[in-house]
Amino acid sequence: MTIRTQVIPDSGVKTAVPALEPLLVEIHEEGRAGRHVRGGEEADALIPAAFARKAPLGLPELSEPQVVRHFTHLAQLNYAVDTGMYPLGSCTMKYNPKINDRVASLFADLHPKQPQSTVQGALTLLAELEGMLAKLTGMDAVTLQPAAGAQAEFTAILMFKAYHQKRGEGAKRHRVIVPDTAHGTNPASAAMCGFQVTTVKSDPHGNIDLASLKAALGDDVVGLMLTNPNTLGLFEERLREVCDAVHAVGGLVYGDGANMNALLGVARPGDLGFDCIHINVHKTFSTPHGAGGPGAGPLCVKEPLRAFLPKPWIVRDEQGRYHLDTARDDQPPAGLGDSIGRVRTFLGNFGVLVRAYTYMRTLGEEGLAEASNDAILAANYLLAQLREHYDVAFDRACMHEFVLSASRQKKQGVSALDVAKALIDEGFHPPTVYFPLVVPEALMIEPTETEPRETLDAFAAAMIRIAERAKTDPASVKASPVHAPLARLDEVTAARNPKLKWQRPT
């Protein structure tokens, strides 16, 4: 037999590729157990016959070490920021300092329904986090409720709706404008709020096209949803004019904060003309994410939008004690006022917020600015090494990420997807591919500030090797990955005929 190997890029060490792990149901052995539950039969007798199961549950039966080994093997198959560089553009897969988890664990025994007088520390932390986020973004008020960026978008557009209704303009405003580089969640959030979406194209420099934007504006516009730096990793050069144009027709400007990692201590969205911005704390403030979260998406707003923020609010009384502006958590807010109401149970994903707080406190204002500047430097350092070997969609200095195009390689028979798969063999997590949609064969690369220079160099060398192979031996690139537990997956069949359920072999 051949033992397949993979390379650890940080050290160059070759190691055997771990074998795939069977499912728990496949290693099940009847009668095996990790714990023996005493009194089970007596308990069974207490259940009325009408409610008793007729057939066994069919859960896998295993010993405790089998279960532990199963999950450890799965973890060994995993690629994570803790095992290597993860340049997944737009996702900010920076290293998550372990101190974040340690601090979060201090709060692990709190219950969200504890009396407020017994959770003053937790409420203080949340209130301070609100203040820190407001300061960092140049906004006036914050809600920590949204569970992630997309929910923060939805929350903000609901608030825009309430704002226009309050001003008696709710009926006539029904269009939300997004650029053609927007995250897919932007138009989705607008549509979920019942609005129509107007898409505006990018100009030849990768900015939102100002003339097209002005042509699309009118007094039926709710607002504009804009990411800055945009999804091409470029700073919107005429941002002030863009925001002024939207404000001139009575619209509001929503900041998609997905790319906030480029701006910490560099520029404040509130000073740039945005009326609100969300923060993906799980990206920017280093809390683990990927594969479904949990995340958190605090929404920071300017004064005119404060009254519409979701409730309950965390309020500080004259004695310096914190309380929620609702009498009880299980009742609707006493005074909803103009608020759009609750968007998330309790106070959001508390554990994630504690990690973000810890990260910000650990780095401080200067440290956060350094993180952003280093992220921008790392991205430009990589771009400088790669621009000869791949096409660059909009070739100017980038912010914290940049978008290459594999168009040149495509003519040699190698697509962006093939390049991504070949990177797996080089020991790296692939970048985001085919996004943003305006760039053909897009490869969106975000190294983040936490990679050492040697790792950036190793990644650039791997990308250059793949570009060379595309010229000389494209078939080998198309055949990758070969040094992974699974070879090339059939994504088309998986999408067209997905098998979503395990079936017991008969």
Place this chain on the structure above:
Amino acid sequence: MSTVPDDLQYSKEHEWVRADGDVATIGITHFAQEQLGDVVFVELPEKGATVRQFSSLGVVESVKAASDIYAPISGEVVERNVKVMEKPELVNTAPYGDGWMIKVRLADKGELTQLLSPTDYRSHIGETAGAGGD
């Protein structure tokens, strides 16, 4: 089969139209399916719905991306291609045949003049290819 058949009209967003009396058949072009890659899902409006020229009428999703299909002309949907919803690969194998999307009763025949001729569409995708596509 030509990649830009001479008997059709085209939109800049890569849809084609075959007008036959009051009814027009709409689909996406060979160029569009090639850009999308393997199509895995198609969402179309129901019979009786109205579509508006240059507004989204549905969605076509490939392993790369989900994209809106824009109506090249306005009208009422008289039929939608159930076969292409069940077998999305038809968009790739027969974009001008079994991979058609919907048939609409034309609201305004004048709108047809706003579409591209085969020659114009060929030069349109030539320009697009020059910007980095293939």
